[in-house]
Amino acid sequence: MEFLVASAIGIMTAAGLYLVLRLRTFPVIIGISLLTYAVNVFLFASGRLTFGAPPILRDDVLAYADPLPQALVLTAIVISFGMTAVVVMIALGAFLGGDTDVVDDPADPVEGDAS
């Protein structure tokens, strides 16, 4: 299980970084989503990997799953979901207005549009 989780985090991070470096809005947003998936799994694993253990204290149970990372992951998922929605809207606005989906500034910046 350790190998599976570790390789999942690694592969998603690598793929996410590669897509982010493409510098076009669609791949970049997909890449950032992959990165947030990777970090969510990573957070989950930061409470140590346990199998089938309850997260709540009971009298006759000896092994527990750490409940805190699960709460952290929940917060992180909600936030990253909201942020992705925001960036999709802004990127769509920039694409429809500027007719290009390149993230970088153009070589010769257009002056004076922003008033």
Next chain:
Amino acid sequence: MSHWIILPIVLPAFLAPFIVLAARFHVSIQRAISVAGLLALIVLGIGLSWQVSDGTVLLYQLGDWAAPFGIVVVGDRLSIFMVLLTAVLAFFVLLYAIGSGWDARGWHFHALFQFQLMGIMGAFLTGDLFNLFVFFEVLLIASYGLMIHAGGTVRLRAGVQYVLFNLLGSTLFLFALGSIYAETGTLNMADLAQRVQLIDASETVGIRVAAVLLLMVFAIKAALVPLHFWLPSSYAEAPAPVAALFAIMTKVGAYAIIRVYTLIFPPELEATLGLHGTWLLPAALVSLALGMVGVLAAKSLDRLVAFSVIGSMGMVMVAIALFTPEGITAALYYIVHSTLAAGALFLISDLVRHGRQNLALTAQAPVGGMAMTAAFFFVAAIAMAGLPPLSGFVGKLLILDAAFDTPQVVWIWAVVLGSSLVSVVGFARAGSVIFWKSHSVKVQDHAPIAPSALSYVATGGLVVLLVAHTVFAGPVTRYTNSIATSLFEPGAYVSTVLDTPGKLSEGKDDDAAYAQDDEEH
């Protein structure tokens, strides 16, 4: 337990939805609520400063849960100092937004402004690293909305870059938090301060990785080279009042570095030895130099101001990277100066826009309300470049003095003094092109409209505060010195957070809580 300490977070959090729901179509009511809220925040900030000025640490346990398990809001002198600074800056920025009519050029300016304040105040007041992340996200998501306020293609593209860069930063933050939690099992700052000391010297790999990751996250916020790429475009393209408010956002990064790297990873901690001097200081020196060279190279006034923000953040980080009480004293003094000066300069650059086609540094016809604008620019530029007699000079002197006994004194003095010279040339060039050469251009048929009086009051207020910051440099440095001293003796902070009883804390409360629990089952 006093409830006042949580009010700087709760007040904007309630005002923002109230503005959206109740005053959606009435700009004047929104303005009144916003200004009243900020006046209340300033009064709160002054009251809290008075409470903590003798070194008390204010603690608020949410739901009365004891510290390592519950969420805490902590106000010590440093936090409250930053809260007050934010409230004062935001007040003048808001006046400007109202005076110049920026707030009516798009929807929901005031609601987003309040949410932004909530995030910033929360980041200063939280005593928990994960909540620091949450408040970072709150201030970021509000800033995304403010950044693209009033729209425009160029602004939207700058907004995309800004949002994407910060999303990467947030991901990095989560990786850092995950590794810290995996190593220590806590995210409460006071608890971390104790547990990090306990980590065995042979097993520090994880915590070292976490410390560096966390430093990178805060360096992104503070726009430290080489993580500064997001700043020039987004600050230059953002609406001027928003850019002026963003002047405090880079300081959130600086605050987080001061807090975490004096409390959790202090300079003498073996595991992270060398992180401060070997990595932070050179990066700070490079940012300082690059920012000031950018001032000289900028082709338009808004970019020039944005680069001067990078430069002044570099200066702040040089002082912080020394990690001595003298260094932090100077850094805090310079943070106030840099916030006020950057805010004033962004507002001035918007004043210059009246009657000009753009902010390119070329000779164009005189702008409306020229004389006042030029005078303000003169004062603010002197302050930002660090010429005597204003606060930039005093702050720089404090930093040079703090660096005098360190081994890197030659580097620091050379870069600080050299970059000052470069920035003086840069500001002088910009000022003379915009304000003097314009007289050689043929005047238009119709006189340009001068900015409104309230815009001048707001900008003038920041400039007057800069002068006051210079005149009262003595008392201010005494106060920042007391902050710095208490930062290097975190015992009071840690014991207040961890030893204040609440639910689940050890002792008699404990049994009562468990007994109640059993009954419910």
